[in-house]
Amino acid sequence: MRRAIELKLVPSVHGASGKYRLTVEPSGASAGHATVGTLDSVALGPDGYVTIFLYSAALTSGLYDVALNASESARADEGDRFEFRVP
DSSP states (O other), X not given: OXXXXXXXXXXXXXXXXXXXXEEEEEOGGGGGSOOOEEEEEEEOOTTSOEEEEEEGGGOOSEEEEEEEEETTOOOTTSSEEEEEEEX
């Protein structure tokens, strides 16, 4: 069954613009696969979360990493990493 997967992320680093770059990619042993997707200029919502939706049909079973960085950050290690599993 195909579904939308909602992710609500709380960034630990708040950029001056309030915008974030978000990347989703397979984790661990699956990391050789291509990036699932990247979004530039994702906004922090009024609830304090960055909310995104992923289409389950585009994901295979496994572990995924989500990287969330302030848009103006020049360094990839400045930001947050989250993991989620697709059964």
